[in-house]
């Protein structure tokens with residue numbers, strides 16, 4: 001079974017996907033990490049997102065992606081990239097990388113090589129990558145709410161974060177359309193556990209473990 005959880009920047013995709021994956025006893029896959037890794041490695045190699053050498057360069061790297069239920073980890077050989085790719089600098093450059101069809105194909109190839117069951121989160125998991133997923137969700141919240149949540153984990157001021165989120169939402173618009181059959185959840189009024197429980201309750205019969213409470 002594949003569950004997709006898409007949504008705009010800082011809507012709660014990773015945290016919610018981790019909680020749902022743990023409850024189901026399956027891994028979750030953060031597709032955004034791969035776009036972020038491509039952005040960081042392109043920058044470090046001095047390659048522009050438009051450079052035809054970028055995908056061959058990425059293919060030649062010892063990039064390893066660990067889709068653990070507790071949190072995805074990203075390695076370049078023995079160097080862990082997970083934290084390095086969560087920065088305002090990568091945020092500022094990732095949409096240009098993600099706009100390149102050849103980069104999207106590179107990410108999609110890696111995602112489709114994974115063996116189900118898993119939870120997949122990103123922008124287009126329920127549309128372009130796993131259109132036959134058994135359950136699809138799309139998370140939203142106001143830019144202000146999302147900025148407030150992201151501000152707790154970044155050094156930048158909340159106003160600066162909000163402006164950057166709005167800009168990135170616009171740059172990502174093309175790949176961020178919810179699947180028609182996706183359950184759209186406004187996470188603004190809900191706690192993190194509330195969103196997780198909403199998704200677990202909406203899964204097909206038998207997908208979620210029997211509720212003990």
Ligand SMILES: Nc1ncnc2c1ncn2[C@@H]1O[C@H](COP(=O)(O)OP(=O)(O)O)[C@@H](O)[C@H]1O
Nearest residue numbers: 009010011012013014015016149187190191192
């Ligand atoms: N419904 C929620 N209520 C409060 N905080 C939340 C909620 N969902 C996510 N968060 C917190 O907001 C921050 C951003 O969530 P994250 O999962 O990283 O979003 P995304 O993966 O969409 O960028 C994290 O610190 C997370 O714990």
Ligand SMILES: Nc1ccn([C@@H]2O[C@H](COP(=O)(O)OP(=O)(O)O)[C@@H](O)[C@H]2O)c(=O)n1
Nearest residue numbers: 008009010031032035094095098122123124
């Ligand atoms: N399925 C996806 C996932 C991410 N992305 C791109 O990768 C960037 C980072 O994704 P992310 O999920 O890590 O970003 P946050 O929502 O966590 O801030 C997004 O801003 C998009 O530009 C995408 O185009 N398609």
